[in-house]
Amino acid sequence: MALDNLKGRVAWVFEDEDFDVDQIVGVKNIKIKDPVELGKLAMSAEDPEFAAKVRPGDLLIGNHNFGYGHPHYPPMIGMRQLGIGGVIAESFSPGYWRGEIAMGFPQVACPGVLAAVNRWDEIEIDWASSTFHNHTTGVSLPIEPLSDGDRLMLEAGGLVGYLHARDKEETVG
Amino acid sequence: MGYTIAEKILARVSENGAVRAGDEVLAKPDFVIAYDFPGYTDVIFKQMEEDFGIDKVAEPDRYALFIDHMVPAATTQEEELHQLTRDWGAKNKVPVYERKGIGHQVAAELGYATPGAFVVHFDGHISQLGTFGTLAIGVRRHLLEAFVKERIKFKVPETTRIDLTGTLQPGVTARDVFHHIVRVLGPRGCRGHVMELGGDTIDNMSLEGRQSINCLAMFTGAITALMNPDEKALTYMKERARLDIDPLFSDPDATYAARHEIDVSALEPIIVVPPSPADTRNLSEFAGTEVQVGYLGSCASGRVEDLEIAADVLEGHKVKDGFQLNVIPTSKEIMEVAAERGIISRLINAGAFISSSSCDYCFGRMGVMRAGQKAVSTGTLNVRGRMGSPDSEIYIVNAAAVAAAAIEGRIADPRPYLKG
Numbered sequence: 001m002a003l004d005n006l007k008g009r010v011a012w013v014f015e016d017e018d019f020d021v022d023q024i025v026g027v028k029n030i031k032i033k034d035p036v037e038l039g040k041l042a043m044s045a046e047d048p049e050f051a052a053k054v055r056p057g058d059l060l061i062g063n064h065n066f067g068y069g070h071p072h073y074p075p076m077i078g079m080r081q082l083g084i085g086g087v088i089a090e091s092f093s094p095g096y097w098r099g100e101i102a103m104g105f106p107q108v109a110c111p112g113v114l115a116a117v118n119r120w121d122e123i124e125i126d127w128a129s130s131t132f133h134n135h136t137t138g139v140s141l142p143i144e145p146l147s148d149g150d151r152l153m154l155e156a157g158g159l160v161g162y163l164h165a166r167d168k169e170e171t172v173g
Numbered sequence: 174m175g176y177t178i179a180e181k182i183l184a185r186v187s188e189n190g191a192v193r194a195g196d197e198v199l200a201k202p203d204f205v206i207a208y209d210f211p212g213y214t215d216v217i218f219k220q221m222e223e224d225f226g227i228d229k230v231a232e233p234d235r236y237a238l239f240i241d242h243m244v245p246a247a248t249t250q251e252e253e254l255h256q257l258t259r260d261w262g263a264k265n266k267v268p269v270y271e272r273k274g275i276g277h278q279v280a281a282e283l284g285y286a287t288p289g290a291f292v293v294h295f296d297g298h299i300s301q302l303g304t305f306g307t308l309a310i311g312v313r314r315h316l317l318e319a320f321v322k323e324r325i326k327f328k329v330p331e332t333t334r335i336d337l338t339g340t341l342q343p344g345v346t347a348r349d350v351f352h353h354i355v356r357v358l359g360p361r362g363c364r365g366h367v368m369e370l371g372g373d374t375i376d377n378m379s380l381e382g383r384q385s386i387n388c389l390a391m392f393t394g395a396i397t398a399l400m401n402p403d404e405k406a407l408t409y410m411k412e413r414a415r416l417d418i419d420p421l422f423s424d425p426d427a428t429y430a431a432r433h434e435i436d437v438s439a440l441e442p443i444i445v446v447p448p449s450p451a452d453t454r455n456l457s458e459f460a461g462t463e464v465q466v467g468y469l470g471s472c473a474s475g476r477v478e479d480l481e482i483a484a485d486v487l488e489g490h491k492v493k494d495g496f497q498l499n500v501i502p503t504s505k506e507i508m509e510v511a512a513e514r515g516i517i518s519r520l521i522n523a524g525a526f527i528s529s530s531s532c533d534y535c536f537g538r539m540g541v542m543r544a545g546q547k548a549v550s551t552g553t554l555n556v557r558g559r560m561g562s563p564d565s566e567i568y569i570v571n572a573a574a575v576a577a578a579a580i581e582g583r584i585a586d587p588r589p590y591l592k593g
Contacts, residue, residue, distance in 0.1 A: 017360075017361075018360045018361065018449070018451060020448075020449075020556055022556065026558075026563065027556060027557050027558030027559070027563050028558050028562075028563045030558075033212075064361060065360060065361040065364060065394055068360055068361070068394070068451070069392075069449075069450060069554065069556055070553075070554055070556070073212075091361070091364065093361075093364070093394060094364065094365045094394065094395075094396045095297055095311065095313055095391060095396075098312060098313045098314070098315055099313040099314055102313060102314035102315050102317075103314070147197055147328050148197050148326075149197055149326040149327075149328065152326075159314055159315065159317055159318065160220060160224050160317070162318075163224075163225065163317070163318060163321050163322065164224075164225075166322065166326075
């Protein structure tokens with residue numbers, strides 16, 4: 001199985017280093033479970049029209065150590081509800097990375113990406129050649145390859161599918 | 174070239190002859206630990222049964238559950254979640270520890286921090302088991318993998334070695350040392366790595382202090398922290414360790430991603446300014462800032478020496494009228510020791526509110542702040558809304574500084590209170 005390329009527009013550029021994703025919906029909303037409500041809240045403090053402007057497949061751009069702190073799941077549940085296809089960042093906080101890969105949500109480490117994009121540029125992640133392309137500007141950058149485990153997890157659509165795919169392993173039960 | 178302790182532990186549990194950082198292995202955790210929390214354990218239990226048809230785990234002694242959040246239950250739903258956990262534990266013969274204290278601490282007390290063992294949890298603060306030479310990693314939702322499969326797929330991490338040198342000044346604690354590490358190396362100084370600590374400062378530090386430092390490793394970007402277990406750690410674990418395995422140690426010529434030496438002899442009490450766990454300053458810069466709430470506790474800093482230094486600061490003083498000082502010992506065992514030594518009564522006499530061990534003050538379920546309030550805290554995190562209103566503020570300081578602020582109602586240097 002091969003991963004489909006990620007292709008979409010840059011829905012937002014998170015310029016802060018060590019960005020705490022809880023801010024996407026606001027900490028006071030972190031206990032909300034309804035994806036629709038979380039989708040409406042996502043980035044609404046920064047851009048009240050964010051949810052209306054996003055199209056399925058659009059992507060997010062992050063700076064270094066994206067997801068630092070105690071990253072909770074609701075912010076990206078909201079983003080996925082809006083159709084966001086993945087996050088491309090200079091680098092990721094390991095806890096955030098693990099959590100979102102387990103949800104089957106593509107995360108791409110791409111050094112230099114921040115300087116290579118503007119909001120609404122058309123971009124693409126080509127997994128086969130491990131390349132980031134900015135179709136609006138023509139800039140391309142190498143991405144960091146996924147580990148085998150992370151690639152399998154994304155191909156399987158997340159943790160549950162991945163564990164089913166690992167049927168050669170003996171189960172505990 | 175030699176191997177790091179993390180590489181050796183992962184080699185042992187993956188039954189590979191040797192592994193190096195970067196290798197992907199299938200590793201069998203010696204212990205799989207979780208606390209019950211809505212959306213975590215209840216979902217895991219459901220997925221095990223419905224998605225994988227597992228109605229009983231095969232090796233129940235490898236698993237442990239802690240009921241340490243929402244203790245005591247305040248709603249019917251919370252109590253129902255706890256009952257689900259108790260029932261699952263009983264059905265699977267998996268031990269459930271309840272009202273014993275904060276699980277990351279109690280796990281050490283109960284010997285899950287066996288030197289040389291590999292432990293997984295979904296919460297990153299389990300890293301404090303590294304004090305005893307245990308590789309303990311918060312794997313987030315991947316914990317399901319450890320509940321469903323015997324072995325988990327794991328990439329052997331690189332290790333960043335930090336040697337701490339020098340003697341701490343009175344009133345400067347392990348908490349300050351950790352936040353100073355973040356100040357020096359930055360919030361991604363150990364990103365994705367194991368933070369391995371040593372040096373004469375660590376050698377001379379109590380196990381409690383080491384637990385404080387290791388607990389907070391994630392704020393350097395590390396996936397966990399480790400120390401080579403010394404006589405102090407091995408002696409503590411001798412009677413408690415649940416497995417009979419040989420401790421492991423980094424080789425002198427181990428390969429590290431980076432090495433740092435940090436001198437802490439001139440270190441002053443630290444303050445971590447909201448809303449980032451990385452914004453580390455000298456406390457003196459903020460002395461005089463009015464604060465209304467003090468929290469002394471958490472998996473990072475509510476141990477006997479924390480309680481004791483706070484009692485020493487408060488000796489001969491009272492908590493300022495209107496200031497709310499919440500003191501929550503990290504575990505029942507710690508509370509018992511502190512009570513036997515008279516520390517608890519000294520704190521009570523000074524005006525502290527003491528409550529039994531619980532995670533709830535750290536994440537704003539108890540002792541909640543309203544908009545506009547400011548707290549000094551030994552909790553783990555100071556992001557907006559962590560302890561109540563998003564318009565309240567949390568300043569992270571050491572236990573002595575919480576006590577000094579309680580006396581003055583403003584951020585204060587604890588050192589003058591500790592001079593004979």
